[in-house]
Amino acid sequence: MARARTVGDLRERGYQRKSVKQELRDNLIARLRRGESFLPGIVGYAETVVPQIETAILSGQDIIFLGERGQAKTRMARLLTGLLDEAIPVLAGCEINDDPLAPICQACRGRQAAEGDAAEVAWIPRDRRYGEKLATPDITIADLIGEVDPIKVAEGRYLSDELTIHYGLLPRTHRGIFAINELPDLAERIQVGLLNIMEERDVQIRGY
Template identity: 60%
Template sequence: MPSRPGSLGQLRAAVADGSVRRRSVKDEIRENLIERLRSGGPLFPGIIGYDDTVVPQIVNAVLSKHNFILLGLRGQAKSRILRALTTLLDDEVPVIPGCEIHDDPLAPLCAGCRQRVRDEGDAMEVGWLGRDARYVEKLATPDVTIADMIGDLDPIKAARSRLTLADELTMHYGLLPRANRGIFAINELPDLAGKIQVGLFNILQEGDVQIKGYPVRLPLDVMMVFSANPEDYTARGKIITPLKDRIGSEIRTHYPATRHEGMSITTQEAWTTRTGNLELQIPEFIREIVEEIAFQARTDARVDKRSGVSQRLPISLLENVVSNAERRALLADEPVVAPRVTDIYAALPAITGKFELEYEGELRGADAVAREIIRAAVGVVFTGVFTGVDY
């Protein structure tokens, strides 16, 4: 494999002969996705239950070069999907070393990098940025400011450089410009204050923004992806309509459609490989009951549907069930850890914190509701196992 270009002149030559490809982030992700589709490789390893629903919609959004948003309740793998988009980026891209916004050496945006290219010419050093460093994620909260997201004017930098505040060189870049030439993800988008959302849709539509009254042109090369709760992502919620209108695709996630899909996720995510000399044997019906508890909770009238019941519930529950069985085996000096139904009742702390209750549920109490959900789940699994048996 030829060595990477180390200077601007070498990079120009490499781009000219085709050994280094120069393209926008969305084109890069689109073309890498096309190659993966043709090769038949997995698009999002570890994501279960979305092959016929969510994944095709994400593929369509990427092929359309859209910024997109994932709408779903908690525990539906939204953040994991967004982070998995980095696998569609190139291994490395050339950048100007030391640049805060990872400028393209062949088309720098910031004034400092443009000046550096003019001064150093083809001898200017070129750095390389890995794919993981090209992903920036921010959890939206009401106290996030324009300075955090987009940037601010730095009076100290202006004073030291003897520049006016109107000079572009006095700007301190926020998270969004620092995601230039990469992917910028915002979780819980509607929680951003209205003026921050306005700043975002200006970036999405026009590529410019005003920093304390000074217009700064930022034609960023960035793919923007978001996540949100469906309840908040409405005109009645906390999202402003112009921003919603500028997001290309709106994709809804969901909980596992079947118990066996949920069991596959829980088996993949739960930590059940314990250290020590004890043998672990988890009966299949225990796994089914653990998963059925989540399904029962999602349909229970006393559980708040707007909050949802995270897929983390059966994951944490199975871990606690195994731990209680492990504790019993250690105390009784048994060689085998074999979870029982009683271990599920002992794992109530893994259930009660994973759902929000409606008024009726609050009157009953979280522990009482959880016990009744366990009882219902055991009944459903028992009936399924012994269907047609005459007692």
């Protein structure tokens, strides 16, 4: 069946939004029923790591891999994308992959108000729903979470305008999987910023 191309089309087909964790859980259960591994090519973890990851996904947890170099931590994180749906609908052109039926960024809310059910839908495949960053001491909140973009302000937008926001890596992976490598190397202040996101489940950029 051809995929919906507009918001109205998507709604008509009865599209139901799902959280990423629900998606992972549903697809993991389907794999387990078929007796398939979700970590193809990973050897030796069948009795230890794999059951723990399964438990974490089934219970909807965030995951920390703790181990030595070369123990396939990054590889396992990347393989988790195999548990995402093949593609999900987003509002076309959105920087943060907004749900077409419940957009959160100002640009999309504006588009939704102006175009309604005719607003265009795009489909993003699972391999584009993964973000990864190697933590280094020089990473800033702007890189990871976001910041007001001085160029947009210079172009005449007011600081109080949400459209001046430049989104960092994390919001750009909205509705996907985000992995940070070598977490302890991240400045403490930024770790605290991430903790807030994981606890409160929202991203704040300059008060927005």
